[in-house]
Amino acid sequence: MTTTVTAPDAAVTPAAAPGGPRARAVLALALFEARELLQQIVVLVFFTVYTVAVVRQMISGHLGWHELTGHEGMAGYPALQDADRETQTSAVLLGVALFLCANRAVLRSRRQDTDRHFGTLAMDPWRRTLGHALSVVPFALFSGLIVAVRFGWAALRPGAVGHGSVFELAVSPLTVLLCGVAGVLLARLVPSAFAAPLLAVTAYVVVLDSLVFADSHWTQWLSPVVAESGGDPLPSDLIGRPAAWHALYLTGLIALLLCAALLRSGGRTARIKAATALALAATAAGIAGQSPGPSAALQAARAQVSEHPESVERCAVRGATTYCALPEWTGRTADWAEAVERVRSLTPGPAAARPLTVRQRVEARYGLEGDSSYDPLTAPGVVTVGTRWGGNRVPEFSTGLASTLVAGDEKAGGEVCDGRVVAVMWLALGAADDPLGQLRAVRLDDSTEGGSYVLTPTSGLLMSAGQTKVVAELLHRPRAEVTARVKARWTELTRPGVSTARAAELLGVAATGLGAEGGNSCSE
Template sequence: MSLVTETAAESTAVPEDEPRRAWPAVFALARFEARDLLRYIPVLATLLLYVGYTAWTLFHPQDGMEAFPALQDADRATQNGPLLLGIALFVCVNRCTLRSRRRGTDRQFDVMVMEPWRRTVAHVLSVVPFAAVTALVVLGEFTRQALRPGAVGHGSLAELAVGPLYVLLCGAFGVLLARLVPSTFAAPVGVVGLFVLGVFVSAGTSGAQWTRWLSPIVDETSRNTVLPTDLVGRPAAWHALYLTGLILLLALCAVLASGGRTPLLKAGAAGALALTVTGAMGQSGGVSPELAAARERVSVSPERVQSCVRLDGSTYCAFPEWTGRTGDWAGAVDRVRSLAGGTAARQPLVVRQRVEARYGLDGDAAIEPLTTPHQVTVGTRWGGNRVPEFAVAVAYVLVAGDESKGGELCDGRVVTTMWLAVGGDAHPMTALANVRLDDSVTGDAGVLAPTSGLSMTAGQTDVVRELLRRPRGEVTASVKRHWSELTAPGVSTAQVARVLGVEVPKEANDCAEE
């Protein structure tokens, strides 16, 4: 009996060079597990959806504001794409890790040369190919945006790394959960629990900067504001370090839970914990005094950091990253000024780029209108609706004199202003709808502009709509001929309609008559 035992012990003894020879087997198992993950419908479906949709957006023609991307926002836009893929990997990697337990083959694995902790390493490594695919998609998506003719700004490698790191994080967490809670129901419950926890943390600690950055993906993007790259102020590098440390920590904890007790693994786990804590502390600092002062300076005194150029008599002042866009602004100014009469047709303007940066990326505060005569505000976004909105600002500066008086226009001068703003557009009726809050060309509505907008009554809308239906040259000649009457303070909408030969609308009331 003792001879049989000794013989069995000798047959299962691990050779001295076995640790070195075991790693090729670990990598081979990782390749097998990666291929096996593709057999799971959630992983395959979300991967195809992610890659396919991104590829469609890359080769689909972009127009409007999408044709003028800001790269300091485009890098963050790559982070939400892998969300579903990460969740699918979390659930399916967890299920793969529990395969031997579900099928009752743990005993067979116990007599194999490869230790359980090495199999855990293989499961963690099986997610790496999916992270690599995510990295390629992210790189392609950002590169396509950077190559667009209207692109401005600079991206961040740390922001671009968040998507692939998120995929790795989901995989490592799925393996760890399988080792700690060996049940197939743990992963679905974990997804729901993490979602509820995320909502609770966001709702309960909305003002705490450090808690927001504990989430893998921190989204803070305003629909109206694009900040210069050096004013973004996101701790992207610290966050990437935090995610890297967290991935290593979860993976090594899973290995330790599987029986790996070597000093190297324990030291690695301690180092990963230190890396995670360092990243978490670094990203929790909030807005530095230097950044707050820079944002204040750009918001209050943009001329101190801008460069200006003269085009066709007007001056265009832009932040350094937007200097290449002054030609687009000049084209919009020329279209508006070409429809004006009197001195307005030759009036030099100062177009100044302005942004409200004091509230960060989430700030949507309105920009105060300029009181200096013949100065016009242009924002940091361009394309789409921003073009006719800028044209509205140019038009009411030509009509009223300065931006601060634009909000006071509610008489017949609104008709003249709106004709100047959209009359020279290639699709004037569409431009009219785009600058109105209700996206219509009938009835009362507010009109958008970079600073203060206008208000159009139903009668004024009817007159403008009728003017846009007539030949552009005919209306332009009439506006130039009667410019003094059309821009006189207090002129009524009915008077403007009669001067321009348009039927006076039934509802011609405006502020001058109320």
């Protein structure tokens, strides 16, 4: 009897398959799994909500999309060194969705009891793991596209200033990719459907705890997204964030987690081992690079621009006003000039021609999350403007400017509490398109009734209920009529010690019900 030995089919022998077909098989698996991920309710909902939210923000004006050539609030004047960071926080939710669903996708064969059939297939287990990891890439690319659109639209704003960082913009897609790969690795380490949700909740608690209690710079930067905000925009060269090192850290960590998943799946080839070593080195280098805090040179530069902005500013003269701006904000002087001219248009000749200096100031000594309050200046005719503009910042600046015109300097203007408050508020708001709306915006209580604190770029001033009543009445009247009265009675209206009741009489407003102090806010 003759025995015939048949060689095994090369198609089912992993070692015999050429490299090209293997790569195509991995890509085919990745595309299939990507489609499967897209059909997961969690991923679909999160990505849909994310996209709709970004579009809605743009339409509503949060990112400035009312008119390409117009300005809507502070978002119409973005600082691009802040706008790049604003694209990062939403990536965490997208990443969590992919972490859970990518983990579930890897465990699908275990749930359906098809693991034992994979031994008859040509594809190695580690290549299947690679296919699952690559299935996350399209979602990271989509996140990068949304980031580019969002940042690009902000950069197209006519009021945009500063410079964004490509490394800051890369954080969102890198975070999404990191979370997806982490989900794949967890499935290979702990093949349980409960592991991913449990780890997600634990990670949330740990991150929340670190945000609340930890103040160490190097531990803070171990998080994929490091949000720093609160203060006014700083010049680009004073940001001081290790964005490039952080991007390297995230890239190395992604590669390290991927290599760990491949090794766990049996992919112990020389290339994978070499890639693991390289990823570990990149991750370590990123951690080392991002760990140090602000350098001494950066701290000195921040102190210089905070204490002596005139040393770095560029000044331009427009009429009787000199505008001194930080280098990245020189294009904004035209917007400041519009506000100055509105205030000047309501003052009589000598006051309208008085020389003024608008000086931009920024508090950079305490970093991106520092307090942005400024002490009032004592130099005659010098007015403070911050690095944030639009929205409430416009009437706040106009009020500071008007108080300086009336009292002589910012410090004296912040101490005005008599009837001159009426003249100050009329100058600040009388020429606005929506004066009553601007009155609400500039007051701390967002109201046009009662006493309140009026905001300015520096110390602000108190406004009594009586003064509010008189100013609101003036803002309801025809602008030309009130302007003529103000100009005709300017000397007495701006005399120190004039009562609010007397100011009301001079402007033709009933002075009844203003209180024993004549409506002044000095005693409040």
